[in-house]
Amino acid sequence: MKKLWTLCAALLSVVSVASAQSTMSCCTKSAAGQAATEVFAMLASNEDFSGGHDAPLPFTYAGEGSMIEFKTADGQMGKAFEIKSKTKSDKYLFVIHEWWGLNDYIKQEAGRFAEELPGVNVIALDLYDGQVATDADMAGKLMQGVKTERAQAIINGALTYAGPKAQISSIGWCFGGGWSIQTALLAGSKAKACVAYYGMPEKDVAKLKTLNTDVLFVFAKQDKWINQEVVDQFSKDMATAKKGLMVKTYDADHAFANPSNPKYSKDMATDAHAASVAYLKKSLKLK
Structure with a gap:
């Protein structure tokens, strides 16, 4: 999830698909001290981006x-949705929501992974501190309102909750895709796998060198935001950092894996999900 703060003003002024694409493709160098995830969140100000996300239909998870x-270290409490493994296990999958928040669709995804990855504790993190969006305007405000320090505190709190022997894998989409990569960075030596669906990559090579895992990156060729230039730069940065990167490419648009998206x-x-599950099973050494 990383675009550069030097062009945040440009992102805010984007008024068309063409100009938005140009702005995003220019964002190849991060400004010092600025978080990639916050830069990506600025896309919420773009009408084409927000307009491409239909509000989720009413749904209640009953699993x-x-x-x-x-x-959390900032003196607050973090929230998450947990499905514990039926057998005692130190293996965890952190699931990170997209811009709608930790809604019942994400809980359903957590349940799906819990079934497909027996022996793994699944924790769907709540980076919105209990708030869930029901329309694009609210989703944009919530995504832009996420502070890096608070999100990191939530992730670190979940890592502490998982325990010192935890083996951490992560997966996320869009907003959550970038935070999946950040989770792997924060997990340090505990990180065993990382899946990011069309999220903003980390652009600080020094940070990427600290990754303890490779990354499976799901790329949509028609994505105007996480476009070919972004993926090419991430591939170059990961190679420089001497870390493994597998890019799974689809001739699709941003959010193609979200059933509520047009x-x-x-x-x-389905194919991307199967690839993600196979990668997670191999990385976590599941039978």
Whole structure:
């Protein structure tokens, strides 16, 4: 999830698809001290970006799992939805929501992974501190309102909750795709796998050198935001950092894996999900 703060003003002024694409493709160098995830969040100001996300239909998840709370270093409490493994395990999958927040669709995804990855504890993090968007305007405000320090505190709190022997994998989409990469960075030696769907990559090579895992990056060729230039730069940066990167490319648009999005492609979403599960199983050494 990383675009550069030097061009944030340009992002805010984008008024068309063409200009938005040009702005995003220019963002190849991050400004010192600025978080990639915050730069990506600025896209919420772009009408073409926000307009491409249909509000989720009403849905209630009725499967396994429960909400949990854990302490965070900033003196607050973090929230997440947890589905514990049926057998005692130190293996975890952190699921990170897209810009709508931790809604029941994300809980359903967590349940799906819990079924497909037996022996893994699944924790869907809440980076919105209990707020869930029901329309694009609210989603944009919530995404832009996420402070890097607070999100990191939530992730670190979840890492502490998982325990010192935890083996951490992560997956996320869009907003959550970038934060999946950040989770792997924060997990340090505990990180075992990282999947990022069309999220902003980390652009600080020094940080990428600290990754303890490779990355599976799901790329949509028609994405105007996380475009070919962004992916090419990430590939170059990961090579410089001497880290493994697998790019799974689809001739689809941003958010193609989201059933509530008009760009949804069932066949490609199914294929990407299967690839993600296979990668996670291999990385976590599941039978």
